[in-house]
Amino acid sequence: MAWTKHEKAVSELDSLDPEVLVKALRFIKNNIIGNKTKKDLYIGFNIIPKLVSFVDMTTATETTNSAKTTALQGDIYTQVKIQAAIVLGSFAYGGEANVSKIVKNGGVKPLLDCIASTNDPKLIEAAARALKAIYTSPTADKNDIFQANHLHNLIILLNPAALNPKSDREKIASAHTAELAATIIARCCDTNDQQIQIANAGAFPALVRLLSCEYAKAQEAALDALAYLCRENTEFGREIVQTQSDLSKNPVKIMLELIRDNSPTMRLIAARCLTHLSRDNAIPEYTNDISLVVLPTLVKLLDEKGPVREEAPHVLAYLIRDNEELQKAACDADAVSKLAGIVTHVADEETSYYNATGDSDKLKEHALTALAAMSSLYDNGRKLVVDAKIIPHIVTAMSHKSYGVRSAACQLTKSLSRSVHILRTSLVDAGITGPLFKLLSDESTDVQTIACATFCNMVLEFSPMKRTILELGGIEKLVELVHSPDNNIRLNAIWGLKNLICHAESDIKDSVMKILTYQMLATLIDDPEIDVQEQALNLLRNLASSRETDIEEVFKGLGEEKLMNIVEKKLCWSNPQIIKQTLYIISNIASGNERHMQSIMTRSDILNNILAYMTHDMPDIRLVAVWCLNNLTWMKDKHLNTQDRVRRLRQLGFEEQVKKMANDEDLDVRERVKSAISQFSELS
């Protein structure tokens, strides 16, 4: 059996002669670069552990008092290290499976040891290139880089002059090394803790300086790193803005120049960096630049191809989220039709050229997410989305294989359903209820959560979809989700039930409470999550409204004692939303019959708290406190009980207090104050 030349090369890796090693490694390198089959072949020969051990060798250049001969010999060993690092790097670019093999064989640490600036620049570059590929993989463990001196060494490399390049070729190589170092940093700040460690190692001045270098790729990498270092981190955003490089140019000004670059990639990365700074509220003085430069740039990038087009809607969505003005600006810039075009046509491109350059699923997900962001607050945006005729595509996307796409489709539906008109027309016509209902049982918790949130808007009394949802078993499903250990799902489910019974007929309320049970409601009212508590109290408030018989049901269901205990306890909380919902429960009970009012009148603590909340800072709370009083003093007839109540409330100081409120700053509160005063005066 004859050896192939590849098997021969592999066997030569066991040689003790460094010259042989270098030759064999060069041969392997030349075979595998850009060739997946050959990479797999050599990995199959299990050469990764050998490569790692070569990179891990201690060579003469790293020991201090070495003789000249050994130094020469060291040079040849350095060649071995360089070639081994290049081969590892090439493997790592071959995909995630390869990366995890290198990581498993302990390749990361030796590579990190290579990047000390005292090493041969070529070795540094080869190792950095391999590390960049490794850290780009989402599964790579990022702990090693934060050990020893590695971060420090990496940051030194951000300065292209650190390696003392002489020739033009060396200068280009050191700029490339700086680019690699910046990219490694950008991939290693997933958590706040990682951001902090990198910042503490002195990354900001070095990166800002790199922004002004003359190598576009290095500038892109520096922008990229700065963007991820300040993501969701206001403190670092401000720190970056205030970082002055030697060239003493404001970093934001540099970014605003780079966003006008010819390269779409540069424009995208600069836009992302400025977006992150803007979301951090680190550059409030640049508001106009955000809406007049960053936003239009992102919208124009939607016309690009490949990764840039894939990422642009993602950044755009993040920029305009929670900001109605920017949502409007994005709509004015015609982003809706561009994104709708992507959503409509991306499926057709799936098998053609797009697959080669990017991920069509991601593109679709990002386009839907951007549309959802554009219509989350801005009502006209919703209308534009409907006019773009993409609702059928949203419905289809709800059964997409990628959970990201399903989730984004739900998100967009949620945004659209906030328009009562669209809820009552376009969404019903598209038959969205069934597909959406299935997503309540999706295998992905993310999808379930957002589907449940969307359902909250569809079970409202005026939603034509409510009936269908009830027939599909919507109550049972929401009650099932209320028991979820996931905080967000539990919140959305109780929110949905609260909406479902709002203004509903008594029989709907009954069927919800039969399945949910009052015991569970009481549990949710004491949920560890305050938001869940608020929704549960709101649900109780909605149960006890509209009809005297509905209030009676709550008294029976919870029991008067327990009900009033809950109210008394919750009224002492400091959270204004909890206070408000609790006061509405009291006000609603007070609109009931004599017995219902009496249950309040016998609780001095409750009465005193209502009185105290009449001077609360929030007008909404003062308003409902005064409504409690209005309902308690309502003159249906001059019944003796009413007179008793008025007398008692007057004794407690209610009349005195309400008279002090005649000039309340809130118009509605003043009106309710007037009617309360007149009800008191009728029984003076």
Added chain:
Amino acid sequence: MFSSDSEDDLTAVYSSESPSVAFNTRNGISEEEEEDNNTQSEDILDHIDHGDFTFHGDYNSINMELDNADTGSSQTIETHTRHHYRSSSQRSRAFSPLVSRLASFRRQNYNFSPVSSTTTSNVTPIKFNAEIVSKTGYGNRSKESEQSTTIPRCSFLHSGLSFNGTQNLMNSHPSQREEWGVKVTIQYVDYKTGTAIGLMEALNVPSSNNKVVTYWEGEIIDLVNHSWWTNKWQATPDVDLQHWRKFEAFRGTDGRSISRGFLSRKWFKQVCEKYIFMRWKERCFVDMSAQDSGLTIAGFYYICIKRSDGSIEGYYYDPVSTPYQKLTLKPVIEGTGLSFAEFSFH
């Protein structure tokens, strides 16, 4: 024409509607009315085209735009002819608020003779965007709109509340006075967009044996989303005035003062301390065909809610129906007061 003094009112409205530009009286009132009819039918077309319910901005934001208009932008926009704005490209962008802004500038200036279209064709809407945006800036604009946002809420204009009362024909002879019971339920209110929806039940209607339920969509007059001027549903400015002036809110105020008051934000703020004004437009019958109902929903209601007690006064307008059908409603009190349930969009 509904009343003799309406022409005066009309003059007052239009003359003060364009404070920043000279008023061209040469053409006289009759021509203005013709203009107005044109605008109106165009508005109706727009409305049908888009099947819109919220009616954001568009032609309804005249008053607000007047406040914000400065000479620079009005001059640029003056060079546009009305014809220009009717082009299909403009129509397709009709929901861009910036275009709405232009549309209202157009109304502001439509007494001007058209200028040659050569000047206009060079100017694209995008350029306007940049001009207007750079002048105001988004940051400033959001602050501005916060200040001018909507009207103070009122407990009685709240989802879930119901109102009982009657609708009657005011002008018919006392001996044949017709009246039927009405119940209105408010289902949703959004002060931000100035919209509301609800149901209206007509009981013992003279022409029908059944209870008739309709679904309506409402506009709150807030001078942000909706102005006093209806600009659609065949209601001309003088029809608007004829109806608004009937309300208790304006009793004792002459037509001229009202029409002048309609242009003033301060005056508006004052009347809104006591009342909320709305328009309710019935959109469809619920669980019933139009024929079976024996009623028409071609018209719409001018509505006034009294903040102190929630009583509602309304006047129905439909050019082909009996004039001045009056709606009188009071909040339904169950038990001893009002209860408030609440939902929230996620």
